[in-house]
Amino acid sequence: MPDRFVAPPEYAPRSPLTTECSGCGACCAAPDIHALQKPLGVACLNLGADCRCAVYLSRPAVCRNYQADWVCGEVAPLPTLEARVRRFLEIYGLTAEVEARRSEGLQGLNRDRSD
Ligand code: SF4
Ligand code: SF4
Numbered sequence: 001m002p003d004r005f006v007a008p009p010e011y012a013p014r015s016p017l018t019t020e021c022s023g024c025g026a027c028c029a030a031p032d033i034h035a036l037q038k039p040l041g042v043a044c045l046n047l048g049a050d051c052r053c054a055v056y057l058s059r060p061a062v063c064r065n066y067q068a069d070w071v072c073g074e075v076a077p078l079p080t081l082e083a084r085v086r087r088f089l090e091i092y093g094l095t096a097e098v099e100a101r102r103s104e105g106l107q108g109l110n111r112d113r114s115d
Contacts, residue, residue, distance in 0.1 A: 004069040021068040024076040025051030028063075030088035035062040041089060041098035043081070051081060 005019050028051075029043035038044050046054045053059055071091055075084040089095045 004067065005073065007070040007073065019068075021072060022076045023051060024072070024078075024084050025081050026072075026075040026084035026088045027066060028053065029081060030085045030094075031092075033062060035060055040094060040101065041085065043085075 025043075025047055028047045030041060032038060032040040033044065036044060036046075044053075046059070048054050053063070071088065074091060075087045078084045078087055086095070089098055
């Protein structure tokens with residue numbers, strides 16, 4: 001069974017010492033979480049400014065079952081949540097999708113304002 005803290009060969013981990021969750025918040029902000037109706041690239045409403053979960057003790061199963069892995073070593077050492085989210089999306093090849101959704105959202109907003 002592969003060690004989930006070892007990055008695939010094409011990724012050089014920034015923190016080879018990361019072997020557990022450090023609570024960086026990236027996985028609560030970057031991926032879409034269907035069970036929480038959380039869109040891609042948008043922070044979960046339960047994520048506090050300190051990158052901690054406000055409902056940690058009663059967080060849903062999807063969050064309880066999430067396991068830290070090598071991606072944490074890539075994202076957690078970065079200095080801001082924004083940088084961590086950007087890297088997380090980059091690793092999973094989701095950057096363009098998020099940018100397209102943001103642009104659609106802005107266009108919608110501009111349309112609403114001009115009505
Ligand atoms: S990305 Fe990894 S280190 Fe950061 S909060 Fe999620 S599991 Fe923890
Ligand atoms: S409910 Fe808590 S653990 Fe789950 S994504 Fe939101 S902030 Fe993260």
